Amino acid sequence: MLTLLNPSALLALLGLLVPVAIHLWNRRPGREVAVGSLRWLAAGANRRLRNLKPEQLWLLLLRTALLAVLAVGLAGPEWRQVLPGGRGQVLVSPELIGTPAFAALRPTVDSLRRRGYALRWLAAGFPKMSRAALRVDSVGPRDSARVLAAVSKSGINFQWARVQQAAGTFPEQPLYVLTPATLRSFQGLQSGLPATVTWQTLPNSASATWVQAAGFRADSLRLILGQSNETRTTFRTISIKRPQPGAVVRLAGLPAFRLEIGASGSMLRPVQEGSAGSYQPLPAIPVRSRPLRIAIYATAPFALDASYLKAGLRAAATGLPVPLALQTTATPPTPSTAPDWLFWLSDAPLPARWREAMRRGTRVWQEAPGPGVPDKARLAVTEADEVPVSIFRRSTAQPNSAVASLPLWSDGLGRPVLSHRTLGAGAFYQLATRLNPLERTGRQSFLSGAAAQAAPARLHR
Structure with missing residues (x-):
């Protein structure tokens, strides 16, 4: 459907009257005819006014066409795809696929799909989600390439802006948005959203534990451990006996670390255990020895x-x-x-x-x-x-x-x-x-x- 961003600019079409008036009144001089009497001049003038006709029609059409194109250009024509009026969109964040919370909400998503809602990923371009990906609760082969290409690390942190973009992409359509309940997803300015948006945040049961910092105190090794889940991030401090250089430090829920002492200082370096294919390298943790x-x-x-x-x-x-x-x-x-x-x-x-x-x-x-x-x-x-x-x-x-x-x-x-x-x-x-x-x-x-x-x-x- 062709729409105009600035319809009031069409008033410039009134300028088409200008070339028409020029061609009607700017007539070439008539031929001089010698007559013996002036009694017929008044009647001839009246007939000339009654027979006004435009001349040089191709020049008139060219001038009017240029003015019409200029007026339509100022009006800002834009082609928009006409979407079904009763159709809505279900926008799902890729981070939710495979989580228990999303699996529990599957009946609601299926109900919306039966009502004509389209399933899309909440990512750049809003690519469509295949039914296979929804059925197995995972990003299947048909979706993985498009999702990986559309999802960026910075975009995940600005879900509010992404939903605003979706509201402009699908105007006048109900949107049902599903995102994780993580605070990092709501960075940036948060202006108002239209009433057509229904936003539901789902908890992510995944948790992570890591070593935040480490340092020597007398004969002890003091470690600050961090743990994060969908509700909060907490830290706790533990102290263990100071290990010897080269010794392996084992902590519950964490990979093993080896204490290395070099010219640049002491480091806790993760020890690779298990098959090499399943190992993901972790950064070494510096161990402070001074205040x-x-x-x-x-x-x-x-x-x-x-x-x-x-x-x-x-x-x-x-x-x-x-x-x-x-x-x-x-x-x-x-x-x-x-x-x-x-x-x-x-x-x-x-x-x-x-x-x-x-x-x-x-x-x-x-x-x-x-x-x-x-x-x-x-x-x-x-x-x-x-x-x-x-x-x-x-x-x-x-x-x-x-x-x-x-x-x-x-x-x-x-x-x-x-x-x-x-x-x-x-x-x-x-x-x-x-x-x-x-x-x-x-x-x-x-x-x-x-x-x-x-x-x-x-x-x-």
Whole structure:
């Protein structure tokens, strides 16, 4: 069906009257005829007006055709495929195939399919799902190539934007969307969706366990183990007797690790067990042997920010595999004595020479400079029972768009609150608000006090 994006532009077709008028009135001069009397001139003029006819018809048609094409072009013609009015779409995220939750919802999907709904993958291009893939609860050969080509790692994290795209692709059609109930799937801005969208999130029973960090403390090896499922991510700390170099460390639910000590430091390297075909290489885990050195540079206006930050860091130190060496200074530190972490709490810009220190492994946290602008938002929660943190002020400084950054914390509207970008072996963190619960005027909050103390602990998690 041909539709016009700007139908009002068709008013330009009124311009077709212009070449018609030119061809009617711009007649060539008549031939002069010598007559002996003027008594017939008035009658001849009247007959000329009654016999107005366009001349040079091909030139007239060319002029009118050019004006008509211009008017239709301004109207924005677009060809859209006409879809059945009573038909709907079932959009399924590929991550759900094979999960128990999706198998339990199969009767609902079958009922919608019998009513005329089409089955499609929630991926780029919305490719159709074969009935064989639905029947066996797996991505079959007929679907695997199309799904793997349409699904991207970044697209899985922006399901909201994908559903908005589907609502525009299938206008006026009911959409039944099925996605996993994972928070990472809802990044980006989240504007309103049409009433035709029915969205159901399904739990994913899969869980994962890994070693987050490791370090030596006296005669012990301290390990921080992480575990994640569909509801939350938790961490716990265990200590075992310090193994000898080359010894194998075995933990329940985890692959075996071998302790290797080399010139670059100590490492826990996964040990390959079983057949080589089923083995998936895992990265080695560095084992720290010295304290974690953190420096806080805070000017006078950021003194209260520094106090909340120190409280949060001391609380988070209980979960570190190594002791914490914390230093607060009002003198700008130099990169020659670069710590593991630098918290830059100042309106002054971060010196460019710290870029090389970040390439060598230093991580820099910079708080938002200036007073910012008022805002009313809440930090997006990462756990089901977490209390949302209120954010009352945001920075007006624009991040460096030339360097790609990844939002670690976002508010309920999908706007980044804490952004992160990797730089060599280190990283740079930009906070879009203030840890100070009171503005300099003492009347307006930036971030709730409890959240300010918990912020470093949340970053550690």
